[in-house]
Amino acid sequence: MTNYSLNNLASKIEFDPVDFAALLELFLDTTDSDLNKISSAIAISDKDLIFGSVHNIKGASLNLGLDKITEFMEKISKLNKSGLFTDIEGIVSKTRLEISRLRETLEKN
Amino acid sequence: MQRVMVVDNNPVVLKFMESFLVKNGFSVRTAENGLIALDLLKDYTPDIFFIDLIMPYIKGEMLVSILRDREELSNIRIIILSAVAAEIELDYIAMGADACIAKGPFNTMGKHIINTLNELSDNNGNNIVEQVVGLEDVFKRSITQELMFSKLHTEVVLESISDCLIEISTDFRIVYLNKAALRFFNKKQKSIIATNILNHLDSGWLKMLVEYLDAVKAELPFQPIELNRENECYMLTAKKLNSSKDNTIVLLLRDISLEKQREANLKNKIKDREMMIKEVYHRVKNNLAMVSSIINLQIGESTNDIELHSLNDLRSRIDSISMVHAKLFRGKDLNNIGFDDYIKDLVDNLIDSLACTESSIVADILIPEVSIDFDKAVPLGIIFTELTTNAIKYAFSGKDTGLISITYSEIEDGLKLVFSDNGSGLSVDFAADKAESLGFNLIFSLVMQLQGSISVENKNGAEFTIILPRF
Numbered sequence: 170m171t172n173y174s175l176n177n178l179a180s181k182i183e184f185d186p187v188d189f190a191a192l193l194e195l196f197l198d199t200t201d202s203d204l205n206k207i208s209s210a211i212a213i214s215d216k217d218l219i220f221g222s223v224h225n226i227k228g229a230s231l232n233l234g235l236d237k238i239t240e241f242m243e244k245i246s247k248l249n250k251s252g253l254f255t256d257i258e259g260i261v262s263k264t265r266l267e268i269s270r271l272r273e274t275l276e277k278n
Numbered sequence: 279m280q281r282v283m284v285v286d287n288n289p290v291v292l293k294f295m296e297s298f299l300v301k302n303g304f305s306v307r308t309a310e311n312g313l314i315a316l317d318l319l320k321d322y323t324p325d326i327f328f329i330d331l332i333m334p335y336i337k338g339e340m341l342v343s344i345l346r347d348r349e350e351l352s353n354i355r356i357i358i359l360s361a362v363a364a365e366i367e368l369d370y371i372a373m374g375a376d377a378c379i380a381k382g383p384f385n386t387m388g389k390h391i392i393n394t395l396n397e398l399s400d401n402n403g404n405n406i407v408e409q410v411v412g413l414e415d416v417f418k419r420s421i422t423q424e425l426m427f428s429k430l431h432t433e434v435v436l437e438s439i440s441d442c443l444i445e446i447s448t449d450f451r452i453v454y455l456n457k458a459a460l461r462f463f464n465k466k467q468k469s470i471i472a473t474n475i476l477n478h479l480d481s482g483w484l485k486m487l488v489e490y491l492d493a494v495k496a497e498l499p500f501q502p503i504e505l506n507r508e509n510e511c512y513m514l515t516a517k518k519l520n521s522s523k524d525n526t527i528v529l530l531l532r533d534i535s536l537e538k539q540r541e542a543n544l545k546n547k548i549k550d551r552e553m554m555i556k557e558v559y560h561r562v563k564n565n566l567a568m569v570s571s572i573i574n575l576q577i578g579e580s581t582n583d584i585e586l587h588s589l590n591d592l593r594s595r596i597d598s599i600s601m602v603h604a605k606l607f608r609g610k611d612l613n614n615i616g617f618d619d620y621i622k623d624l625v626d627n628l629i630d631s632l633a634c635t636e637s638s639i640v641a642d643i644l645i646p647e648v649s650i651d652f653d654k655a656v657p658l659g660i661i662f663t664e665l666t667t668n669a670i671k672y673a674f675s676g677k678d679t680g681l682i683s684i685t686y687s688e689i690e691d692g693l694k695l696v697f698s699d700n701g702s703g704l705s706v707d708f709a710a711d712k713a714e715s716l717g718f719n720l721i722f723s724l725v726m727q728l729q730g731s732i733s734v735e736n737k738n739g740a741e742f743t744i745i746l747p748r749f
Contacts, residue, residue: 181383182383182384182385183385184384184385188297191293192290192293192294192384195289195290195293196290199288199289199290217432221332224332224361224362225287225288227361228288228291228361228381229288229290229291231361231381231382231383232290232291232294232381232382232383232384232387233290233383233384234383234384
């Protein structure tokens with residue numbers, strides 16, 4: 170399990186930790202909504218809705234250098250392509266866990 | 279200071295871009311979708327646009343096209359800033375953009391933004407950047423590419439349908455329309471996207487449309503509506519699409535002018551046919567009246583009592599058939615007549631024409647309002663003509679007054695019609711099925727034809743009970 174440090178995360182993309190924290194907070198807030206959309210889309214096997222929400226999360230996680238979340242989104246993309254919707258929920262749960270750990274890191278600072 | 283507008287639906291990107299560009303000496307405005315960007319242009323004219331491609335409402339490509347069409351923005355530089363640049367082949371120059379940067383980690387993306395802005399400002403600002411910038415920082419993802427093609431396939435299908443498909447925001451601004459809708463509005467896509475749909479529709483439709491769209495927006499129960507203009511007719515169906523943030527309404531406008539024209543033609547044909555049938559009833563009635571008049575003339579010539587008797591009976595039978603045609607001609611229904619009215623008129627006419635002036639015969643007819651079709655009306659008319667004629671001629675001889683009663687009731691297996699008089703009654707050995715007169719033979723055979731039965735009794739006069747299947 171990855172132990173996050175706000176300073177390390179910020180320095181990875183050459184950001185000031187304060188500026189990075191503001192962006193990370195925004196990312197965490199919007200990602201919750203997109204993860205909920207993915208969960209709803211799994212129930213109705215809506216590939217396009219999954220694609221749109223994964224695209225949002227993946228873009229922002231790539232911008233912020235959050236590689237683990239980018240990797241999860243890549244996995245969801247592959248499963249979505251193959252129509253393996255039931256397997257996506259497991260990755261969504263892992264992403265939620267990662268999001269909560271990032272939130273804890275943010276709150277500690 | 280150069281003015282920049284960043285259009286992207288990702289709040290993280292917007293926050294970064296604003297902060298980054300301000301630090302680098304630019305004035306910045308941000309918009310989370312194309313509609314907001316177009317609104318901001320009313321009081322802010324940027325020199326440079328950064329535009330994402332995949333956004334709600336208006337897509338980035340369409341936004342570029344709209345901006346390029348505006349005279350006041352002829353000198354702007356447009357930079358596509360998109361994650362899909364790393365995932366599919368983008369012809370951003372054909373779109374009308376000057377450069378394209380693939381989204382990646384913010385530190386490298388920031389450097390690419392500065393480098394691209396510098397490159398665009400070289401050569402007096404006339405050059406474009408011909409390669410997607412920043413691809414080396416991201417890895418190519420074929421999965422997204424395939425899903426993008428799947429999305430494009432859906433769009434191709436929507437573009438090929440003959441119904442008009444229009445997507446509008448909840449403040450009624452057009453964000454998407456297919457080719458059929460463009461033909462309907464007779465406008466170019468970039469001149470109509472982001473404008474209010476009500477500005478492009480027939481002014482006579484507005485009140486109904488606003489009410490309808492408000493109902494759709496509020497998700498109230500509603501039915502599709504018909505919109506008419508000149509010789510055109512359209513059926514409009516709408517559905518609100520709910521997402522967590524960007525709700526839209528999808529309108530499906532179907533041209534039903536041809537169906538309406540066919541329906542009108544069919545109605546006209548039915549009307550013509552009805553008029554023709556009425557004309558036939560009218561002519562048959564007139565011809566029967568002519569036959570009746572000829573018989574009447576023959577009656578005037580005749581001196582033989584037996585012949586007179588037969589001719590009078592014949593005329594009454596023909597008149598009863600003529601009356602059915604007269605009622606069908608005058609009525610609204612081409613196949614049915616009111617049984618109650620028919621029998622009342624028939625009996626009254628017979629009493630008027632056959633009863634002696636000295637005697638007073640009255641009819642008490644208790645039939646509710648029921649309809650009867652042509653095929654049953656004629657034989658029943660003849661049956662009641664025979665029964666009434668017989669009663670007038672024979673039942674009340676020697677009496678000053680007479681009463682004829684007809685009742686109608688529904689029974690378990692069908693209908694019961696009772697004809698009775700308070701006359702002298704039938705002979706004790708009378709049997710309807712064995713009677714030798716033409717009149718009773720007619721009655722008996724017509725009751726059989728109607729799949730019914732008849733019985734006769736003497737009850738303070740003659741009483742005939744006819745049981746028939748339901749009308």
